[in-house]
Amino acid sequence: IHVARTLLLRRPRKQASSRSSSPVPPGPIGLPIINNAFTFFVLLRHNPHRALARLAETYGPIFTFRPGMTCTFVVLSSPSMAREALAENEAALASRFVPDSVRALAYGAGSMAFLPSSDPLWKHHRVTAGVFLTSGRGLAATRPVRDRHARRLAVRLRGCSGRTVKVGEAVFAAANNAISNILFSEDVVDDGLLGVQGVRRPAFMDVVAALFEEWAKPNVSDAFPFLAPLDLFGSRRRTSRNLARLYELFHGFVERRVASGERHGDVLDAVLERHAKSQLTRSDIAKLFTDMFIGASETTNITVEWAMAHLLRHPAKMEKLRAEITAKVGPKDFVEEADIGDLPYLDAVVKETLRLHPAVPVATREVAMHGVSLGGFPMAIGTCVLINLWAIGRDPAAWPDQPEAFMPERFMAGGGGAAAGALGFRGSDFAYRPFGAGRRMCPGLDFAARFVPLVLASMLHRMEWRLPETEGVMGKEDVDLSDHCTLVLKLARPLVAVPEYTA
Numbered sequence: 473i474h475v476a477r478t479l480l481l482r483r484p485r486k487q488a489s490s491r492s493s494s495p496v497p498p499g500p501i502g503l504p505i506i507n508n509a510f511t512f513f514v515l516l517r518h519n520p521h522r523a524l525a526r527l528a529e530t531y532g533p534i535f536t537f538r539p540g541m542t543c544t545f546v547v548l549s550s551p552s553m554a555r556e557a558l559a560e561n562e563a564a565l566a567s568r569f570v571p572d573s574v575r576a577l578a579y580g581a582g583s584m585a586f587l588p589s590s591d592p593l594w595k596h597h598r599v600t601a602g603v604f605l606t607s608g609r610g611l612a613a614t615r616p617v618r619d620r621h622a623r624r625l626a627v628r629l630r631g632c633s634g635r636t637v638k639v640g641e642a643v644f645a646a647a648n649n650a651i652s653n654i655l656f657s658e659d660v661v662d663d664g665l666l667g668v669q670g671v672r673r674p675a676f677m678d679v680v681a682a683l684f685e686e687w688a689k690p691n692v693s694d695a696f697p698f699l700a701p702l703d704l705f706g707s708r709r710r711t712s713r714n715l716a717r718l719y720e721l722f723h724g725f726v727e728r729r730v731a732s733g734e735r736h737g738d739v740l741d742a743v744l745e746r747h748a749k750s751q752l753t754r755s756d757i758a759k760l761f762t763d764m765f766i767g768a769s770e771t772t773n774i775t776v777e778w779a780m781a782h783l784l785r786h787p788a789k790m791e792k793l794r795a796e797i798t799a800k801v802g803p804k805d806f807v808e809e810a811d812i813g814d815l816p817y818l819d820a821v822v823k824e825t826l827r828l829h830p831a832v833p834v835a836t837r838e839v840a841m842h843g844v845s846l847g848g849f850p851m852a853i854g855t856c857v858l859i860n861l862w863a864i865g866r867d868p869a870a871w872p873d874q875p876e877a878f879m880p881e882r883f884m885a886g887g888g889g890a891a892a893g894a895l896g897f898r899g900s901d902f903a904y905r906p907f908g909a910g911r912r913m914c915p916g917l918d919f920a921a922r923f924v925p926l927v928l929a930s931m932l933h934r935m936e937w938r939l940p941e942t943e944g945v946m947g948k949e950d951v952d953l954s955d956h957c958t959l960v961l962k963l964a965r966p967l968v969a970v971p972e973y974t975a
């Protein structure tokens with residue numbers, strides 16, 4: 473691979489614009505007809521966030537490649553390039569590239585994540601999400617749901633005291649049930665003993681994971697669109713099957729609500745009202761719920777899992793965090809959302825986790841207007857822009873103090889480094905945008921910014937954690953921090969740990 477890459481792919485930056493009248497960003501040299509299919513199918517097949525970062529080391533903070541006979545891809549890997557895309561040209565880049573598999577069951581044509589922002593249905597979906605997930609009133613109304621599911625998780629983990637737990641699976645149940653209760657006031661996962669080793673994962677979890685795997689895989693239908701009707705890699709077929717299972721699940725919740733005639737003041741009530749006025753179809757409702765689950769499903773729990781992995785590797789930091797929580801929560805049995813606003817170290821741990829492991833490591837946009845240029849290069853309409861949030865979070869120019877190290881202190885006031893306590897999820901510094909920016913910024917930001925620290929604090933309050941004793945006591949260096957990128961950035965090996973209830 474290295475030799476092939478050296479021979480085929482290097483194009484010196486100074487030659488970048490030699491063949492065209494308008495300058496083009498540098499990038500791997502392409503072959504006739506297939507262009508950069510090699511880059512696409514081989515280099516980007518595993519952990520694309522790392523492969524793109526390696527290519528950026530060769531070609532710089534803006535580079536381009538063309539995977540086959542499709543549109544041109546442009547990759548941005550520095551804070552200033554992210555600012556140009558997500559702020560200065562925000563309106564012109566408010567669409568997304570739609571992979572062929574996403575067209576299965578017309579999902580892309582009704583999905584908040586893939587519709588262009590000019591589409592009235594996208595606007596409707598964003599308003600609905602905003603009312604429940606972002607507005608002050610919505611966040612206040614849904615707070616009891618977050619508190620209840622964080623507490624349920626704590627109770628369940630205390631019941632597992634001394635047993636080995638799969639951390640991500642345990643939190644998955646809490647995150648999905650919190651979202652499902654905001655959407656339709658019912659649980660979607662039977663949390664029972666989920667997370668305890670040996671207990672089977674629910675099928676729902678596998679369906680979501682399969683969709684992410686599918687959409688992250690390079691697909692010949694995207695590289696060579698004339699082959700799309702053949703679906704040679706079977707990607708659209710598998711996506712159809714998995715989406716159908718989600719739609720069926722969501723239709724069930726809708727049918728039950730309609731049959732009962734009950735009202736719960738949740739998202740389902742709101743969308744059924746729009747349905748009664750013929751503003752939304754049942755299929756639009758299923759797609760909106762799919763978006764919300766796909767958005768929330770793995771992001772929240774993997775962030776907690778990454779944080780726990782780092783804390784288990786740094787027992788002094790875990791103790792510091794537990795001490796902060798104990799000092800604030802005191803004799804109360806459980807942490808509540810009202811407690812977490814004033815816990816600076818907890819806030820710093822979550823922010824540092826998302827710097828190193830942004831749940832969505834690469835944000836995608838598509839150029840939808842004329843007259844856009846990035847890095848001084850004019851962009852054609854339809855160009856797919858990839859913003860490598862993972863690489864930007866580790867950019868040594870922006871994070872000079874040990875960018876690869878887990879140092880929550882950099883997010884504390886006076887903590888030094890690029891952050892110096894000034895960066896927030898909506899901050900003006902594009903060295904740190906784990907939720908994206910602009911009108912396509914993550915609609916789940918406010919939910920996640922509350923729920924992730926609440927869950928983490930609930931797991932640490934009155935609970936000590938240690939690594940399991942499998943073959944001898946595991947040392948903290950045994951916590952494997954290798955990652956695996958689907959659409960989301962997971963631990964390659966799920967984290968297992970043992971909670972000990974300290975009463």
Ligand code: HEM
Pocket residue numbers: 584585586598605651763764765766767768769771772775826830831832835836906907908909910911912913914915916917919920924
């Ligand atoms: C730690 C948690 C999360 C992280 C780090 C995260 C990150 C992101 C990022 C980077 C984007 C792309 C933004 C852009 O292009 O500018 C995004 C989009 C999106 N997220 Fe999240 N997310 C999280 C949680 C959630 C939750 C809880 C939900 C739902 C309740 C959600 C739903 C979505 C949806 C629907 C989109 C597409 C929005 C659109 O295109 O208009 N996410 N997320």
